[in-house]
Amino acid sequence: MDNNKNIRVICQCLYVLNLPKQRFFWDDHRTHKLYSGRAIGLHVLAQLLQLKSYEDITEQLQAHPELGQIFGMTSVSGPQLSRETKALCTDTLQDLFYHLIGQIQERTKDGNGFSPSIGRLHLIDATDIRLPDFLGSWARCGSRKTGVRLHVRLVVADSDTVFPDKVIASTVNVREAKVSLELTLEDDVTYVMDRGYEKSEHVEKWLTDGIQFVVRVRDLLQLHPVPGTERTIPSSESAQTRILQDVDVLTNKTTKPARLVAFADETGRQYRVLTSRWDLTADEIALIYKNRWRIELFFKWVKQHLKLVKLHGSHPDGVWNQLFLSLIAFAVSLLLKLNLQTPKTQWQVLKLVRTYMYKMWEELENAVFRPPTRKSRGRQKVNGFGPSCKLPQRIILL
Incomplete structure (x- = not known):
């Protein structure tokens, strides 16, 4: 990723993926329009903008002509996106996610971890995403619980930067202890588990x-x-x-x-x-x-700010793909923050990215580094009351 001020923010986001016009030989056989690269780019864009449905994605494509120039198509239907989401190769998405994580690791390799004396921490935990009882029957556990489980190893690179470097997706009937050995392989970090x-x-x-x-x-x-x-x-x-x-x-x-x-x-x-x-x-x-609570905050961040609480569909292939698409969007937003080298939080940067998505990168930079407009210290309280507040008067009962 570079800092070209003369391109749009959306182009900078997609530049990280380098996929919108890419075709995969096996995945895109006989595909004429919605290549895998285009579908991944549209989904990541939907995650960054927190679009709620396939119809919202198609409306974005029609409302912004610049998207048509980027993706090489001016329209796409919801059913097409749904079919392509299920047809995407999960291994391809997983490889793309780990490729982005490799870039994040390279940028944060000089971090002190949790502290110089303790070093880096790898927090391990899992979160569940519920599925509809009938459509998600393939992921049923017991008589009442239906859903998938995301087992995550979260790296604490420094006090401000955390990211997942290992993810195992399963149904909710796979207990945490079954995958713990797969997540604890290195001997130069400290693993923290519940x-x-x-x-x-x-x-x-x-x-x-x-x-x-x-x-x-x-x-x-x-x-x-x-x-x-x-x-x-x-x-x-x-x-x-x-x-x-x-x-x-x-x-x-x-x-x-x-x-x-x-x-x-x-x-x-x-x-x-x-x-x-x-x-x-x-x-x-x-x-x-x-x-260890920081991994709970990570799950909360992804579920609130990306499309991970309510998935677009319930088909097994589509569910696994949407999980990794959400993680790819998280990695893209973190790379944007690291590229800007700003003390703002990842959520603050993501909010500005959503606001300036179709504007030039220079405008986003100006917004990120804009000094606060409020220069005064505000209304100071005196003895628990603001300067304009009157002290309570004694009530006299007659």
Whole structure:
């Protein structure tokens, strides 16, 4: 991606994909109009603009002639888009997503991670997307639950930048522990997981392979302290965290000891986490687990700001493709933010991209770096009341 000021913002977005006029030999056999490259570009555009249906995509194409010049067609129908969404090759979309993630990794390789002493964190969790009971019967789990599950490994590159670098899509009947070994392969990062990924056999393998991890364990899991390994609990550095226990433990199914750190948060709720990071303090271990919440914020961001809560269709191929198209749109929006080198958040940049989508890139840059128009400190309160407010008068009852 470059900073050509004389092209439109939409062109800059699609320049990242480099796909609108590209044809794939196997996918586009006998396709005359809506090539795979065009379909992917239209879908990513729909994600960035948060369009709600195929009809909205077709209206965008007809309302903006510049789109016709970019995609090489002036109109497309909703049924065509629906058919092409199901016909897209999921492996192609997955490869495109990882290609964009590779660019993000290259741009953020100099980041300090969570902190210089802790390093990079990989947060692992899953989120569910519900499907209609009848049309989504192929993804049914039990008698009531129907949907798909997105297992994500989220990289904390620095305090402001997070992105998924590994994704496994499945139906909701695939439990988190079944895919945890596929998401924990590197030994130079720390994996942070919730209770769904805790399994004694996996903990044993991580300890054997030298994998760094912090995983919360269930309250019912029996842990046996190793004699002589209990550590003195110093006064907590954080006023919001109270360390309760710090000791090496074994489970009924493990032969290698792991470190147990038990702590309570500001509300008094207690947590027990197992870890292989003996080089950190108990406060740092608690802080690492508390930052697992950032992956929940990532899921919330994608569901709110991109089209991931309510999918366009319920066909299996279409569902898997829409999941990866949403992740591709997330990667494009993050690359735009990194390219602009702005302290604004990714959501602030995405809002401006939506506003200036059909304007020149220079106008978007001016909007991003425009100084705030408000120069005063605003109306200051005095003793809890604004300057124009009168103090309450005593009410006299006659």
